[in-house]
Amino acid sequence: MHKLRLNLLHLYMGLFLVYMLAPLVVMSGAAFNDSKLPSIVPWKGWTGKWFSEMIADERMMLAFANTLWVAVAVAGIAVLIGTAAAILINSVSGKVRTALYGMMISTILIPGVVIGISTMILWTKMGNALGTEFFLFNPGLHLSVLGQVSYIAAMVMLLVLARLQSFDAGLEEAALDLGASHGQVMRRILLPHLYPAIGAGAAVAFFQSIENFNVTQFTRGGADTLTVYVFSKVRSGITPTINALAFLLIIVTLVLAVAYELNRRRKAHEEAAREAEARRAEALEEAL
Amino acid sequence: MSAGIDLEGVCCDFGSFRAVDNANVSIRPGEFFSFLGPSGCGKTTILRMISGFIDPTQGAIKIGGKDMKGQRPNQRPTALIFQNLALFPLMPIWENISFGLEVRGVDKATRRKKAEDLLKLVDLPGAADKMVSQLSGGQKQRVAIARALAVEPAVMLLDEPLSALDLKLRQHMRAELRAIQKRTGVTFIYITHDQGEALAMSDRVGVMSQGRIQQVADPRDIYNNPVNGFVASFVGENNIFEGTAGAASEGLARFDTAHGAFRARLAPDAAGKPVKLYVRPEHTVLTATAASENSVPVTVSEVSFEGAFISVHSVSDHGQTITAEIRNDGSATVPQVGSKLHASFEAARAALLPDANVRG
Amino acid sequence: MQDLLRRYGPGLTGLICLLVAFWLVMLVIVPNVTLFEQSFRPYLPVVDIGGPKDTYSFRNYLKVLDGATETSLFGIAFSVPVHVKTFFQTIWYSMVVTVVCFALAYPLAYYMAKVVRPRTVPTLLLLLFVPLWVSEVLRAFAWWIILAFKGPLNVLLQGLGLIEDPIRWTNMGYTGVMVGLVYTYVLFMIFPIYNAVSSLDTNQIEAADDLGASWWRIHWRIVLPHAKPGIASGAVMVFMLSAGSLLVPSILGSTTSQWFTQTIDQWFKDALDWNTASAYAFLLLLLCTVFVSVAMKVFKVKLSDIAK
Ligand SMILES: Nc1ncnc2c1ncn2[C@@H]1O[C@H](COP(=O)(O)OP(=O)(O)O)[C@@H](O)[C@H]1O
Numbered sequence: 038m039h040k041l042r043l044n045l046l047h048l049y050m051g052l053f054l055v056y057m058l059a060p061l062v063v064m065s066g067a068a069f070n071d072s073k074l075p076s077i078v079p080w081k082g083w084t085g086k087w088f089s090e091m092i093a094d095e096r097m098m099l100a101f102a103n104t105l106w107v108a109v110a111v112a113g114i115a116v117l118i119g120t121a122a123a124i125l126i127n128s129v130s131g132k133v134r135t136a137l138y139g140m141m142i143s144t145i146l147i148p149g150v151v152i153g154i155s156t157m158i159l160w161t162k163m164g165n166a167l168g169t170e171f172f173l174f175n176p177g178l179h180l181s182v183l184g185q186v187s188y189i190a191a192m193v194m195l196l197v198l199a200r201l202q203s204f205d206a207g208l209e210e211a212a213l214d215l216g217a218s219h220g221q222v223m224r225r226i227l228l229p230h231l232y233p234a235i236g237a238g239a240a241v242a243f244f245q246s247i248e249n250f251n252v253t254q255f256t257r258g259g260a261d262t263l264t265v266y267v268f269s270k271v272r273s274g275i276t277p278t279i280n281a282l283a284f285l286l287i288i289v290t291l292v293l294a295v296a297y298e299l300n301r302r303r304k305a306h307e308e309a310a311r312e313a314e315a316r317r318a319e320a321l322e323e324a325l
Numbered sequence: 326m327s328a329g330i331d332l333e334g335v336c337c338d339f340g341s342f343r344a345v346d347n348a349n350v351s352i353r354p355g356e357f358f359s360f361l362g363p364s365g366c367g368k369t370t371i372l373r374m375i376s377g378f379i380d381p382t383q384g385a386i387k388i389g390g391k392d393m394k395g396q397r398p399n400q401r402p403t404a405l406i407f408q409n410l411a412l413f414p415l416m417p418i419w420e421n422i423s424f425g426l427e428v429r430g431v432d433k434a435t436r437r438k439k440a441e442d443l444l445k446l447v448d449l450p451g452a453a454d455k456m457v458s459q460l461s462g463g464q465k466q467r468v469a470i471a472r473a474l475a476v477e478p479a480v481m482l483l484d485e486p487l488s489a490l491d492l493k494l495r496q497h498m499r500a501e502l503r504a505i506q507k508r509t510g511v512t513f514i515y516i517t518h519d520q521g522e523a524l525a526m527s528d529r530v531g532v533m534s535q536g537r538i539q540q541v542a543d544p545r546d547i548y549n550n551p552v553n554g555f556v557a558s559f560v561g562e563n564n565i566f567e568g569t570a571g572a573a574s575e576g577l578a579r580f581d582t583a584h585g586a587f588r589a590r591l592a593p594d595a596a597g598k599p600v601k602l603y604v605r606p607e608h609t610v611l612t613a614t615a616a617s618e619n620s621v622p623v624t625v626s627e628v629s630f631e632g633a634f635i636s637v638h639s640v641s642d643h644g645q646t647i648t649a650e651i652r653n654d655g656s657a658t659v660p661q662v663g664s665k666l667h668a669s670f671e672a673a674r675a676a677l678l679p680d681a682n683v684r685g
Numbered sequence: 686m687q688d689l690l691r692r693y694g695p696g697l698t699g700l701i702c703l704l705v706a707f708w709l710v711m712l713v714i715v716p717n718v719t720l721f722e723q724s725f726r727p728y729l730p731v732v733d734i735g736g737p738k739d740t741y742s743f744r745n746y747l748k749v750l751d752g753a754t755e756t757s758l759f760g761i762a763f764s765v766p767v768h769v770k771t772f773f774q775t776i777w778y779s780m781v782v783t784v785v786c787f788a789l790a791y792p793l794a795y796y797m798a799k800v801v802r803p804r805t806v807p808t809l810l811l812l813l814f815v816p817l818w819v820s821e822v823l824r825a826f827a828w829w830i831i832l833a834f835k836g837p838l839n840v841l842l843q844g845l846g847l848i849e850d851p852i853r854w855t856n857m858g859y860t861g862v863m864v865g866l867v868y869t870y871v872l873f874m875i876f877p878i879y880n881a882v883s884s885l886d887t888n889q890i891e892a893a894d895d896l897g898a899s900w901w902r903i904h905w906r907i908v909l910p911h912a913k914p915g916i917a918s919g920a921v922m923v924f925m926l927s928a929g930s931l932l933v934p935s936i937l938g939s940t941t942s943q944w945f946t947q948t949i950d951q952w953f954k955d956a957l958d959w960n961t962a963s964a965y966a967f968l969l970l971l972l973c974t975v976f977v978s979v980a981m982k983v984f985k986v987k988l989s990d991i992a993k
Pocket residue numbers: 339342344362363364365366367368369370371
């Protein structure tokens with residue numbers, strides 16, 4: 038490739054990374070600026086007080102707790118449904134497969150506003166029709182969970198399905214042949230193969246849930262999640278406590294990402310060592 | 326413990342396609358039995374019916390005299406060694422081997438002990454804690470065998486287990502498999518498309534073509550007395566002549582061809598059917614003068630040196646290629662290309678055989 | 686199905702089917718059918734629901750035609766209903782966001798797939814992923830800080846001497862919304878294109894180069910056609926997310942920028958008229974369906990390609 042074009046591409050990549058990361062730096066920086074308005078200019082000196090104010094903000098802490106349980110619930114249910122859906126899709130073919138798969142995928146493309154309103158209407162109308170006050174039929178974060186699951190399950194499904202494609206169904210037959218029951222086949226053979234995808238699916242589901250606004254906004258009733266809380270703060274006068282929170286979230290994300298990457302490298306390394314050993318054994322056999 | 330297997334009129338249809346057609350064979354307890362046939366002839370299908378992954382469309386499969394109908398794979402006393410081995414990649418070797426015991430609820434110490442014993446049996450001690458990806462092809466092979474033996478099956482089913490190995494290792498493993506079978510006394514049903522493998526290892530061989538079992542016999546019989554042209558061709562080389570057979574007397578019949586009249590063996594049940602004459606190259610001789618019968622004048626067209634023997638290809642006046650093999654005992658005289666000779670064979674060494682037994 | 690039974694037995698098969706049925710029926714089909722049904726009913730006090738006034742009509746949908754506003758396109762002035770204008774502005778600006786994202790993402794995706802050393806790619810992906818994991822509301826908030834009247838962007842530009850006086854970024858029509866949407870969703874364009882370009886055999890590029898093709902022709906004839914499914918996937922994702930976004934327009938919008946989702950939100954939260962909100966939501970859904978279908982036709986790809 039032409040030298041100039043190559044250097045331009047390098048430069049572009051660099052600038053793009055700055056573009057992606059600078060807003061996060063600005064946002065984090067504002068968490069330490071001793072100024073009532075969240076900004077890095079003008080710089081009024083370092084302070085840690087926004088972190089202590091954040092801890093003292095009970096509404097935010099409650100929103101934080103809500104976010105966590107919603108995310109855990111969504112991840113749990115979406116993993117169950119998404120994995121089941123992937124296994125089902127993987128074992129049907131033809132028109133049925135096309136129809137089911139199309140319907141599952143389309144949930145990702147439905148606007149969150151639509152999901153939020155439709156979930157809210159369905160469950161509250163159902164409650165009215167049944168004439169019950171049972172909590173399930175009232176607005177609240179449990180409806181947010183259901184609404185979020187409706188499209189996040191499809192994301193998990195895609196991840197698990199991709200992993201299923203590299204699964205050798207012969208392994209299941211081998212296990213059956215050795216006398217395993219269907220449950221044992223699932224637990225000992227299929228699920229262990231799927232765990233990496235299920236783990237990734239759970240992580241994706243968890244973060245998607247934390248970040249969800251649209252569905253939550255329409256279904257939450259009076260309860261807050263972090264996203265909704267931050268949103269209302271931005272509109273109604275904000276203090277840098279939000280920046281303190283953002284800074285912590287970014288740090289946690291970075292740590293998790295780096296840990297994930299290191300783990301991935303370690304695994305790749307181990308696998309390479311094993312394959313080298315297999316090649317050595319192969320060479321010994323040649324000499325037999 | 327080992328058991329015999331009876332296939333009684335077994336058929337298997339995939340939609341309108343009949344993959345296995347009326348298979349009847351009785352395999353004895355402790356026997357090493359091979360199904361031999363070209364790719365796609367239905368061998369794997371037979372094995373999968375015996376192990377219970379496919380139900381026969383018709384007929385019965387009996388193991389140890391007991392009808393297996395309705396018995397699922399995990400209830401049958403069989404262990405299958407898959408074409409691709411199907412070792413569990415996420416379990417260490419010893420867990421792979423003892424998986425069959427694990428699902429039967431055997432405790433861990435016993436399982437570990439059993440796995441180590443079996444690893445010794447298959448000559449792979451010390452591999453218990455390795456992962457599958459650390460093993461070579463031959464070692465994986467042994468682990469697969471150990472895993473199947475762990476459940477103490479009455480019958481072992483092996484689907485082309487050596488096909489992934491290279492030639493030298495394959496020959497080594499042949500002997501090893503045979504030894505393991507003798508040591509354990511388990512009935513082995515072995516599938517292969519390699520006639521050398523089947524003939525070398527088996528007590529008896531069933532040759533298959535297009536879903537039908539053509540012949541069941543011991544390896545020498547298969548080679549020396551094939552029942553039809555397919556079997557003759559599949560297990561070795563032949564010179565083939567077309568023509569029409571006359572009446573037989575004392576097992577020998579007259580056979581009229583473009584090269585004149587020959588005489589050859591005619592099987593009793595082949596009478597009246599269209600037949601061809603098959604004679605092996607090693608039973609074909611080249612001489613300077615014509616023999617008293619079954620003799621064809623030929624011109625040598627190519628000589629190829631194969632090591633233990635020498636292949637001489639020649640062409641008759643009618644354009645038919647005839648091959649003769651001369652054993653290379655060091656003093657054999659090799660004909661020159663272009664020399665005019667006579668090819669001949671003994672009547673008792675030539676067979677008049679019908680074509681393969683195929684569905685009409 | 687037969688396959689499933691054979692592999693996992695009746696118990697597990699039943700469980701699997703039950704889970705999938707719950708998802709598709711209770712969380713997808715029935716809610717959307719209810720939304721559709723409710724969108725044709727009038728908004729009534731609880732006592733009147735199911736009463737004589739509760740009849741089906743198109744009245745909710747016709748509300749988009751209420752209230753006209755003066756507007757001009759290509760210099761021609763005319764008046765259109767407010768909500769219709771909002772609807773088309775949402776479509777138009779979402780398309781602009783999509784195109785801008787593509788222009789930003791394509792060179793980058795190509796760079797990561799074919800130029801940079803493969804060992805560097807995981808690190809780059811990791812860095813790019815960080816903003817994606819940080820939630821959408823915080824990304825919008827970050828730009829709210831940056832674009833503020835006395836914020837860092839104005840200070841920077843003034844420092845460089847590029848502008849005299851600070852600019853009111855968030856009061857310039859859709860500018861703030863555009864900036865926020867591009868930043869928030871550009872990653873959804875990069876990853877599918879990156880995946881598509883990665884799967885292109887580098888030999889093809891080299892062969893074209895060897896045959897004397899210019900760099901832009903290599904892209905036009907070899908790389909772009911190969912990346913088509915990825916581009917379609919990215920374009921659909923970015924468009925849908927933009928058109929469906931409520932956060933970014935609410936945080937970064939100006940007094941003159943209205944997004945269709947905001948209109949729906951107002952019907953739902955402010956007017957408490959869920960039925961009209963349903964009708965509008967259904968219009969949004971319809972728009973999205975039409976867009977995806979057209980995109981699939983234009984790019985000649987299937988839904989399964991988009992989902993990759
Ligand atoms: N599940 C199946 N559905 C349809 N046809 C099949 C199936 N399994 C095998 N066949 C067909 O049956 C024939 C025999 O297959 P197989 O038993 O695998 O042959 P072999 O093991 O001898 O190579 C082949 O023509 C194959 O295409």
